[in-house]
Amino acid sequence: MNFTRTVTQNNRxxxxxxxxxxxxxxxxxxxxGFSNNIFWNIAHIVVTQQLLxxxxxxxxxxxxDEMISKYRKGTKPEGDVVQKEVDEVYELLDSLLIKTEEDLTAGIFKNYTEYTLSLGTTLSNVHEAIEFNNIHExxxxGYVLAIKKALKVDK
Structure with missing residues (x-):
C-alpha cells in the first residue's frame, strides 16, 4: 500500500x-471540443475518491451533497466557480487523503459494495478502489493537461 499511497500523494x-x-x-x-474545464476535472477527482x-x-x-451533485460522473460545469471554491478543493486534495489514511489505519472499512467500472472491471474492496482511484486521477x-494545452496555459 506504500507505493499506492506515494502515487496518490504525488498526483495530488x-x-x-x-x-x-x-x-x-x-x-x-x-x-x-471539451465538455468541461480544469477546475471541474480537479473537483471531480475529489468527489470520485469519496464515492469510490x-x-x-x-x-x-x-x-x-452539493459538491457531489456538481462534480460526480456525468456532470459538467454549470457556471464559473469563485476563488473560495478553488481554495476549498485545494485544501480537500490533502485533507481527504490524510483522513483516508487515518481511517484505513483505524480499520473502519469493513464492508464494500462491489462496483463494476465502465471498463468492465469490478471493484470488490476498498483497497482495489484506492488503487483504481490512482488510474482515475x-x-x-491527462484531461487537465490537454485543456491547458488547448488554452495555451504555459504553467
Missing amino acids: KVIKRILKETTLEDLNKIPQ VYKLSGLPMYVS GMHY
Whole structure:
C-alpha cells in the first residue's frame, strides 16, 4: 500500500500546483471540443475518491451533497466557480487523503459494495478502489493537461 499511497500523494501535489498556478479565468474556461474545464476535472477527482472509497464502503463522505451533485460522473460545469471554491478543493486534495489514511489505519472499512467500472472491471474492496482511484486521477490529470494545452496555459 506504500507505493499506492506515494502515487496518490504525488498526483495530488502536481494537481495542487496546477490549481495554484492557473488563473481563476483559465480554471473556468472550457476550450472548444471539451465538455468541461480544469477546475471541474480537479473537483471531480475529489468527489470520485469519496464515492469510490467511502460511499461504496457504506460510510459517510467528507464532502457535501452539493459538491457531489456538481462534480460526480456525468456532470459538467454549470457556471464559473469563485476563488473560495478553488481554495476549498485545494485544501480537500490533502485533507481527504490524510483522513483516508487515518481511517484505513483505524480499520473502519469493513464492508464494500462491489462496483463494476465502465471498463468492465469490478471493484470488490476498498483497497482495489484506492488503487483504481490512482488510474482515475491520472486520466483526469491527462484531461487537465490537454485543456491547458488547448488554452495555451504555459504553467
